[in-house]
Amino acid sequence: MEKMENGGFSPLKGIFLLLAALISWLIIGPVLAISMLPIIEKLPDAIALYAVIHVPYIMLFLALIIGARLMGASLRKLLAGTHPFRWRYAIICGAAYAAFMALAAPIAGGIERSSVAFKDFLIFLIPVLLTTPLQAISEEVLFRALPARIACGWRLPSTPLSALPLAIIGGLLFTLPHLGNAEVVASDGKLPMLYYFLWGALAMALGIAADGFEAAAAMHVANNLFIALVVNYRGSSMPLMSLFVSEQAGGIVSLIETIIIYGIIMIISLKCGCIAGRDNRR
Numbered sequence: 214m215e216k217m218e219n220g221g222f223s224p225l226k227g228i229f230l231l232l233a234a235l236i237s238w239l240i241i242g243p244v245l246a247i248s249m250l251p252i253i254e255k256l257p258d259a260i261a262l263y264a265v266i267h268v269p270y271i272m273l274f275l276a277l278i279i280g281a282r283l284m285g286a287s288l289r290k291l292l293a294g295t296h297p298f299r300w301r302y303a304i305i306c307g308a309a310y311a312a313f314m315a316l317a318a319p320i321a322g323g324i325e326r327s328s329v330a331f332k333d334f335l336i337f338l339i340p341v342l343l344t345t346p347l348q349a350i351s352e353e354v355l356f357r358a359l360p361a362r363i364a365c366g367w368r369l370p371s372t373p374l375s376a377l378p379l380a381i382i383g384g385l386l387f388t389l390p391h392l393g394n395a396e397v398v399a400s401d402g403k404l405p406m407l408y409y410f411l412w413g414a415l416a417m418a419l420g421i422a423a424d425g426f427e428a429a430a431a432m433h434v435a436n437n438l439f440i441a442l443v444v445n446y447r448g449s450s451m452p453l454m455s456l457f458v459s460e461q462a463g464g465i466v467s468l469i470e471t472i473i474i475y476g477i478i479m480i481i482s483l484k485c486g487c488i489a490g491r492d493n494r495r
Contacts, residue, residue, distance in 0.1 A: 223284070227363040230280040234355055237276035242269025259337055259454045263344070266451070270348040277354050288350065291358045292426045294367045299427050302485050306478050307431030313474045314439045321470070323460040324444060327453065334442075337454040341441045349433040356386045357417050358426045369421045376421040380414045387413025393450075408467050415475040423487040428478055 246253070246268035253261045281287050289298040318324055329337075361369060361379055370376045388409040416433070420426035440446070445455035482488045 222362050222366040224363045224366075226284050227359060230277070230284065231355070231359055231363065233280050234273055234276045234351075234359075238269050238273035238351075238355075242272035245269075245272060257333065257336060259333070260340055263337070263340060263451070263454075267344045267348055270351055271344065273355065274347040274351045277351055277359075288354055291354050291362060292350075292430055294362075294369065294425050296425065299425065299487065302423075302482075302487055303427040303431040305485065306428035306481060307435040309477060309481055310432040310474060311435040311439060313470075313477060314436070315443070317470050317473075318444045318457075318459060321459070321466050324457050325459075327445070327455055327458045329454050329456070334454060334456060338442065341438070341454075345437045345441055346434045349437045350430050352387075353416075353426055353430040353433055356413060357383050357420055357429060360386060361417065361420065361426075369424055376418060379421060380418040383417025384410040384412075384414030387416070404464050404468070408464075408471065411468060411471050415471065419475060419478060419482070422479070423482050425487070428482060428487070432474075432478065 246265050249268065250265075253264050255261075256264060277288060277291075281291055292298065360382060364379060364382075370379065388406055391409045392406070416426075416429040420429050440449070440455070441451060442455055444457045444459050445451060445453050446459045479488070
C-alpha cells in the first residue's frame with residue numbers, strides 16, 4: 214500500500230479493473246442470475262425479483278474488491294485517495310441526506326401508505342440491508358472513483374475548471390446504465406435522464422471538491438435504502454416493498470431536491486474541513 218501511494222496510480226491497471234468490473238456486472242452477473250432462477254423462484258416474489266436484480270451487483274462488488282486488492286489497494290482507498298477513509302464525514306453526510314429525504318418526501322406530496330404487509334416488509338428488510346449498500350458503493354467506485362483515478366491518479370484536480378470535464382463524464386456515466394429504468398421508459402425520458410445526469414455530475418464534483426468520494430458513497434447508500442424501505446415510487450424498477458409509495462420520481466421536484474441536498478452537503482463538507490487544505494493538491 215505504501216509503495217502504491219508513493220508510486221502513484223496506474224491508469225492501465227485501472228482500465229483493466231474497469232473492464233473486469235463491467236464484464237462481471239453485465240455478463241457474468243446476469244448469466245449467474247439466470248442459472249440461479251430455480252433457487253430464486255422459490256423465494257417470495259419481491260425478494261426473488263430483488264435477488265435477480267442484485268446478483269449482477271454482487272458480482273460487480275466482488276470484482277472490484279478482488280481487482281483493487283490485486284492493485285495493492287482497496288475500495289476504501291479508491292474512494293478516499295490520498296488520505297484515510299473519513300468515516301465520520303461519510304456518516305454525517307449519509308445521515309443528513311436521509312434526514313433531508315424524510316423531510317422532503319411529505320413536502321413534495323402524493324405519499325400514501327403502501328399495501329405491503331408489515332411481516333412481508335420485515336422479511337424483505339434483511340436482504341435489502343445486506344445487498345443495497347454493496348450495490349450503491351459499487352456504483353460509486355465504478356462510475357466516479359475509478360474513472361477519476363484513471364484520469365487523475367490519487368490526487369484529484371484542485372480547481373473547478375479542471376474538475377468540470379470529470380463532472381460531465383461522471384454525469385454521463387451515471388446516466389447510461391439508468392436509461393432502461395422504468396421511470397425513464399414510462400416517460401418521455403428527458404426529465405429522468407436529466408435527474409440521473411445531475412446526480413452523477415454533482416456527486417463527481419463533490420468528490421473532487423472534497424478530495425474523496427466518501428460523502429457521495431454515503432449519500433448513494435442512504436438514497437437507495439430510503440427508496441427500497443421507506444418511500445418507493447410508482448413505476449419503480451425496484452420491487453415495491455417500501456412502507457410508503459409516492460408519485461413517479463425523476464420529475465422537476467426530484468431535480469430541485471437534488472440541487473438543494475447537494476448544496477447542503479457542500480456546506481457540511483466545508484464545516485467538516487473536507488473542502489480545505491488544498492495546498493498539496495494539483
